Amino acid sequence: MSIEALDTIEVFPAEKSRRWQAVLWPAAAVGCVALVLLGYVALMAGNLAYLGLGDLTVFLGTRRLWVRVWLTVWTAAVSTLLSLVVGIPAGYALSRLRLPWPKFTTMLIDLPVMVPPAAVGFFLFGVMTRFPVRHLCELAGLRFGHNSSGVVLVQFVVTVAFCTRLMKAGFDAVNPRFEQVSRSLGASLPTTLRRVTLPLAKNAILASTVIVWARAAAEWEGLMIFVGGTMGRTDVLPFSVYLDWNGALYGPVVTYSLISVALAVASMGAVRLIGGKKYVW
Amino acid sequence: MNARILLGTALIPFLAAVLLACPGCGDGEKEMLFHAGVGQRSSLLDVQKVFEERHPEARINFSFKGSGYFIADAARSKEGDLYFPGEEFYVLQAYERGYVQKYDPQKDVVAYFMVVIATPKGNPAGITKVEDLARPGVRVGLANPKAAAIGIWCEKTCKRAGIWEEVQKNQVQSAKCIAELLTGVQHGVVDATFLWSSTAVLALNDIQIVPIEPQYRGFVKLPLGVTTFSKHPELARKLKDFILSDEGKAIFRSHAYFSEPGPLDAHGFCTDGGRASEKDVRYLIAAAAAVKDHSLPVSEETVGPLVGEVTRQRMTTRAGAFEVPVARPEADGEDE
Amino acid sequence: MSGKLPERSPLLRRHASVVTAVVYSAVVFLVTGACWLFASNVDQLFPGEQFIQSAAMDEWRPTDEHLHVFAGGFWRVGAFWRSVNLTVVTATITMLIAAAVGIPAAYALSRYKVPGRSIIDVLFSSVIVLPTASVGLCLVILMQHTPVLKELHLVYSLPGIVAVQLVVATAMGISAWKAAFDGVNERFEHVARSLGSGPWRAFRTVTLPCAKPGLIAGLILAWTRAAAEFGGVLIFCSTFAERPEASFSPMTRLLHLHQADPLAVSMWSQIEYGNVEYGTAIGFMLVFISAASVYAIHRLGGKTYVW
Numbered sequence: 062m063s064i065e066a067l068d069t070i071e072v073f074p075a076e077k078s079r080r081w082q083a084v085l086w087p088a089a090a091v092g093c094v095a096l097v098l099l100g101y102v103a104l105m106a107g108n109l110a111y112l113g114l115g116d117l118t119v120f121l122g123t124r125r126l127w128v129r130v131w132l133t134v135w136t137a138a139v140s141t142l143l144s145l146v147v148g149i150p151a152g153y154a155l156s157r158l159r160l161p162w163p164k165f166t167t168m169l170i171d172l173p174v175m176v177p178p179a180a181v182g183f184f185l186f187g188v189m190t191r192f193p194v195r196h197l198c199e200l201a202g203l204r205f206g207h208n209s210s211g212v213v214l215v216q217f218v219v220t221v222a223f224c225t226r227l228m229k230a231g232f233d234a235v236n237p238r239f240e241q242v243s244r245s246l247g248a249s250l251p252t253t254l255r256r257v258t259l260p261l262a263k264n265a266i267l268a269s270t271v272i273v274w275a276r277a278a279a280e281w282e283g284l285m286i287f288v289g290g291t292m293g294r295t296d297v298l299p300f301s302v303y304l305d306w307n308g309a310l311y312g313p314v315v316t317y318s319l320i321s322v323a324l325a326v327a328s329m330g331a332v333r334l335i336g337g338k339k340y341v342w
Numbered sequence: 343m344n345a346r347i348l349l350g351t352a353l354i355p356f357l358a359a360v361l362l363a364c365p366g367c368g369d370g371e372k373e374m375l376f377h378a379g380v381g382q383r384s385s386l387l388d389v390q391k392v393f394e395e396r397h398p399e400a401r402i403n404f405s406f407k408g409s410g411y412f413i414a415d416a417a418r419s420k421e422g423d424l425y426f427p428g429e430e431f432y433v434l435q436a437y438e439r440g441y442v443q444k445y446d447p448q449k450d451v452v453a454y455f456m457v458v459i460a461t462p463k464g465n466p467a468g469i470t471k472v473e474d475l476a477r478p479g480v481r482v483g484l485a486n487p488k489a490a491a492i493g494i495w496c497e498k499t500c501k502r503a504g505i506w507e508e509v510q511k512n513q514v515q516s517a518k519c520i521a522e523l524l525t526g527v528q529h530g531v532v533d534a535t536f537l538w539s540s541t542a543v544l545a546l547n548d549i550q551i552v553p554i555e556p557q558y559r560g561f562v563k564l565p566l567g568v569t570t571f572s573k574h575p576e577l578a579r580k581l582k583d584f585i586l587s588d589e590g591k592a593i594f595r596s597h598a599y600f601s602e603p604g605p606l607d608a609h610g611f612c613t614d615g616g617r618a619s620e621k622d623v624r625y626l627i628a629a630a631a632a633v634k635d636h637s638l639p640v641s642e643e644t645v646g647p648l649v650g651e652v653t654r655q656r657m658t659t660r661a662g663a664f665e666v667p668v669a670r671p672e673a674d675g676e677d678e
Numbered sequence: 679m680s681g682k683l684p685e686r687s688p689l690l691r692r693h694a695s696v697v698t699a700v701v702y703s704a705v706v707f708l709v710t711g712a713c714w715l716f717a718s719n720v721d722q723l724f725p726g727e728q729f730i731q732s733a734a735m736d737e738w739r740p741t742d743e744h745l746h747v748f749a750g751g752f753w754r755v756g757a758f759w760r761s762v763n764l765t766v767v768t769a770t771i772t773m774l775i776a777a778a779v780g781i782p783a784a785y786a787l788s789r790y791k792v793p794g795r796s797i798i799d800v801l802f803s804s805v806i807v808l809p810t811a812s813v814g815l816c817l818v819i820l821m822q823h824t825p826v827l828k829e830l831h832l833v834y835s836l837p838g839i840v841a842v843q844l845v846v847a848t849a850m851g852i853s854a855w856k857a858a859f860d861g862v863n864e865r866f867e868h869v870a871r872s873l874g875s876g877p878w879r880a881f882r883t884v885t886l887p888c889a890k891p892g893l894i895a896g897l898i899l900a901w902t903r904a905a906a907e908f909g910g911v912l913i914f915c916s917t918f919a920e921r922p923e924a925s926f927s928p929m930t931r932l933l934h935l936h937q938a939d940p941l942a943v944s945m946w947s948q949i950e951y952g953n954v955e956y957g958t959a960i961g962f963m964l965v966f967i968s969a970a971s972v973y974a975i976h977r978l979g980g981k982t983y984v985w
Contacts, residue, residue: 086878090786093779097848098798101805104845107820116658150704158698160705168972169712170705175968177906177942180961183949187719187958194718207373207403218715225708250697275807282810282909286946289419291375293403299809306815306913307406308383309524309544310662315819318812325804333800407950414952486920488951515834516921518947529822531833 105322112315120316130320133298136209137278140216144224144273149266152228153258157237173222182283185218189287208294215284216277224273231265232258268335275328279321298324372574373401374581375421379409379428379491380519381455381538382564385597386426392593393584400577408490408519416441416569423578425567428455428491428520428538433565442567452585453599455538455562456619457495458626459552460527463634467533472499472558475534476508483515483526483535492520495560496536498609503558524549528661538562539626543598543651545661546633553623556616561603563610595647598626622646632656716965722958723749750948750956752963757919758956760938762963764839767935769905772843776851776900781893784855785881789864805849810909813845817914836930838915839940843904851900858892859885891978898978902971906964908942917947941967 109117120126151170160166173181188194189205198205205211235258243253259266281299288295292304298317305314378386383406390402405415409427413435416422425442427433436442461469467480475482487493500506515532517523520541526532528548542551553559566585568578584590595601604618612619625646632638632645633655640652655661725746745751752758786792787799805813821827821841832838862885870880886893919939926936939947941964949957 082878083876086876086881087786087790090782091790091792093783094786094792094798097779097783097852098801100845101801101849103824104816104820107824108816111660111819111823113659116660119658120662147704147707150701151708154701154705158701164976166705166709168969168976170708171972171976172712172965172969173715175902175906175972176965177908177968179908179942179946180964181715183945183957183961184715184719187722188715191718191721207375218711222708222712254697272807275804279807279809286949289405289415290407291403291405293373293401299811302809302811302815303909303913304406305662306525306811307380307519307521308662309521309528309541311528311545311819312658312660312662314662314815315660318809318815321809321812322804325807326800328807329800329804332803333796411950414950417952418954488920510922511924513922513925515916516918518917522916525818526834529818529833530828531822 105319108315108318112312112319116312117316117319120312123313126313126316126320129296129298129301129317132209132212132296133278133324136212136297137216137274140213140220140277141224141270141274143213143217144221144277145270147221148224148228148273151225152230153232153254155225155229156232157240170222170225173219174226178219178280178283179286181219182215182286185215185283186287189214207288207291211288212284212295212297215287216280219280219283220273220277223276224269227269227272228266231262231269234265235261264336268332271328271332271335275325278324278328371401372399372577373403374423374572374574374578376402376404376424376426376581377412377415377422377569378404378406378424378426380406380521381428381491381541382406382426384540384544385594385599388593388597389581389585389590392589393581396584397577397580400581402581408485410487410489410491410493412436413439413441416571420571421573422569423572423574424581425569426452426564428562428564429494430563430565431494432491433567436567441569441571443570445565445567447563447565450565450567450582450586452564452566453591453594453601454603455540455564456600456603456622457492457499457536457554457560457562458539458542459534459554460524460537460542460549461534461552462527462530462532463548463550465550465552466530469534469552471552472503472554473505475500475512476505478508478512480512481514481531481533482509482512483517483523483532484509484513485517485520485523489518490520491562492523492536492538493517495562499536499554499558499560502609502611539600540594540598543626543629543648546630546652546655547659547661549630551626551630553627556612556614559612559616559619560610561600561606561612561619564599592647596650598629598648598651716962719958719961723955723962725955745953745956748955749959750953752956752959755956757938757944758960760934760936761941761944761960763933764836764935764938765905765941765967767933768836768839768843768940769901771840772847772904773851773897773901775840775844776848776904777897780848780851780896780900781855784852784896785859785885787852788856788859789867802849802852805846806853808846810846810907811913814842814910814913817842817845817910833914834916836915836918836926836935839907839911842910842914843907845910846907847900847904850903851896854896854899855889855893858889858896861892862888895975895978898971898975902968905940905967906942907940908946911940911943912946917943919944919947 154160155167155170189198203210205214239257239261240253243257244250248256278297279299281297281303284295284297284300285303290304296304298321302314302317302321305317376386383404386404390404394400394402405422407415409429409432412425412427412432416436425433425436430447433442433445437445459469459472459475461467467474467477469475469480474480484496485493487497497506500509515523515526515535517526520537523535523537524541524545527535527537528545534552539551542549566582568575568582572578591601600619600622602618604612604614604616607613616623625644625648628638629645629648629652632640632652636656638644640649642649645652725748745755787795792798818833821830821833832841866884866888867880870884871877875883917939919937921937923931923937930936938944941960945957945960945964948960
């Protein structure tokens with residue numbers, strides 16, 4: 062073969078078609094992102110278009126709306142606080158300590174997260190109206206029913222297991238060697254927790270708190286079955302969506318939906334900013 | 343320092359318990375639970391406003407649901423002070439089981455519903471009379487009579503017109519309460535449905551009202567009862583008296599309830615060819631037109647007691663404007 | 679420094695055990711709470727006197743008499759098994775659609791520099807904490823007021839259930855699958871690419887097998903979330919159980935999907951009607967399904983939290 066003929070041999074004959082094929086998969090993947098994004102944006106934009114800015118201004122000016130928004134915000138905050146009280150120690154235990162029957166225990170703790178909240182609300186109603194909880198509440202003078210205590214209770218029950226799982230993830234991200242070093246240098250367990258573990262897990266705990274708050278603020282199915290579909294003191298925002306939809310009042314309903322969307326997006330944005338997903342080092 | 347930490351960690355549950363306990367303690371307020379059908383929602387919210395103004399210690403919580411669920415709710419929770427389903431049938435049922443106190447069929451009737459046909463805006467299927475619902479291809483929304491009072495009347499009206507089998511073939515929706523029927527019509531999911539006049543009036547921007555011919559026109563008695571397991575019986579009776587008073591009935595009229603249906607037969611259908619209710623039907627149609635067309639005049643002569651409702655609905659494109667003047671007979675046009 | 683650790687004083691030792699006690703008691707609280715939540719409702723499976731009496735007086739419900747026995751005799755009620763069938767079928771279809779769209783989307787979000795990636799991330803994760811009523815409602819309005827979508831007649835129809843479940847299941851799935859792909863080291867794919875694979879082949883033969891446990895966990899999560907959807911289905915589709923049999927197509931009747939609601943909706947509906955025993959039985963069935971999902975996810979070593 063002459064040297065000139067060598068130049069004409071195609072070394073990678075399939076290069077052109079392979080380049081086209083190489084773009085196909087990434088394009089499809091990004092296309093899927095665009096599709097899902099389009100779906101969600103259309104969902105929210107369509108509703109805004111349905112309501113119209115004029116109507117939106119009218120409904121945002123009603124006192125009823127802001128009473129309900131405030132109720133949602135403060136009940137979710139209180140139930141998040143209570144969830145933290147249980148969730149942080151429990152998360153630490155799940156992360157660091159060896160529990161008896163670990164498979165069964167973790168499954169039991171995960172269960173309330175996956176069971177539909179409607180079923181949880183129904184079962185909670187059963188718990189609260191039976192021995193011994195009912196008698197204990199009567200003795201203590203506590204009343205959980207058509208009032209904000211009932212709301213906080215339902216939100217707490219639905220979010221506490223979720224909070225525990227998130228805290229476990231947060232503590233899992235802290236290398237136990239740091240704690241072991243601290244203990245070996247003479248610090249007691251409480252001091253180690255206070256000065257080593259918690260500061261390292263701080264971002265994760267803060268981010269998880271916001272997520273738990275957002276979940277509590279969106280809880281209404283359990284509330285509906287627990288309280289029984291009554292309008293009154295328990296009208297948190299998601300529940301009011303159902304109640305006013307029941308009255309065919311689409312203006313307030315879409316407004317409540319838009320505010321819920323805004324709250325959800327704001328919470329997740331805050332989580333992103335806090336950076337809870339990043340590892341410690 | 344360790345003691346401080348312990349104190350700090352103990353403080354949180356204590357605070358939480360305090361927070362929980364405070365709202366749970368008795369407030370000195372008398373809270374009443376009012377079981378009402380979904381169709382009565384708009385007028386009852388107005389009633390609540392006026393009543394709570396006059397009796398500051400009273401607080402009314404509403405449980406709006408389909409009328410068929412009242413019995414189960416009463417049996418399960420034994421809670422509730424007033425009982426206001428959308429049809430006399432349910433009150434009689436409750437009285438038989440001893441849930442409701444003695445009910446006087448003459449005096450305890452608050453108002454009457456009128457059954458109308460509702461279609462989406464623009465009436466895409468061209469419904470002008472009851473028989474049109476039997477046309478093949480028309481999507482009809484019906485309610486479950488076990489769940490909502492309107493369900494009973496869907497069946498009754500269709501059976502009287504002799505079209506029940508065909509309408510059942512056209513049925514695409516089985517609603518649990520009347521608001522679901524209204525939703526279906528508002529968004530054009532169904533082509534026609536039956537509604538109470540007072541429910542149809544809630545969304546005049548999105549639907550069109552077609553009155554039923556007088557021989558099939560039904561009027562539904564709305565009785566009000568106090569329950570036997572009421573925790574605040576005197577206050578409940580006061581509320582009942584207020585609703586049955588002239589002022590209360592005027593509130594209901596302003597939401598398109600009928601107070602003079604004229605002579606009815608045993609099943610509740612019109613027997614005088616619609617003469618007694620003709621004026622109110624005219625007001626209803628005029629109101630429906632006036633909300634969509636802002637150039638039409640709105641006054642006592644054109645829309646009768648529905649002035650407040652029409653003014654309110656003109657404020658927004660979508661249903662549901664609140665904080666609006668309550669249309670009282672002597673205080674028309676007064677702003678809040 | 680000598681090798682001897684300073685001795686812990688009795689005071690400090692007591693405080694260490696206080697902390698351990700607090701931590702253990704939190705776990706005990708959770709575990710007992712979960713047990714008691716489900717156990718205390720077992721007695722609702724047994725019929726109560728007042729329900730039997732009131733059911734006998736009710737002329738609407740002669741057919742419901744048979745429900746006032748232990749657990750509502752749910753194994754005999756055809757509607758119950760049709761509900762289970764409907765829930766499983768719709769959840770599976772939703773899972774498959776969500777996977778078909780979601781896994782590529784999660785891969786793109788994980789690997790490629792999609793413009794606006796953090797905002798998209800925030801948007802997708804916020805769909806998970808949206809109230810289900812808002813989701814159902816927004817979907818109704820979108821479907822009925824968009825000309826093309828209106829013709830699909832999805833509202834108040836059986837395929838509508840899949841549509842509603844899809845909204846949240848996709849978001850949940852994408853979150854889980856993205857975490858799964860994030861856990862696979864990118865270098866493996868780069869090595870495969872450098873050895874001559876195209877992107878699709880590298881994905882198929884390298885990334886997918888490595889991420890498989892996380893992907894399957896995401897599938898199960900999406901399935902469970904779809905099966906647990908209640909509020910959205912209630913608003914978007916209303917109930918199917920009382921519709922006349924003739925309004926369902928023959929194919930639907932063949933598949934035994936007619937006249938049944940998804941399990942969560944069915945539970946609520948039965949409790950509203952007063953069939954508490956039957957409703958509780960459906961509730962326990964839901965718990966059983968969720969427990970099976972949790973067990974499956976744990977066996978795969980996956981996580982049930984998806985942040």
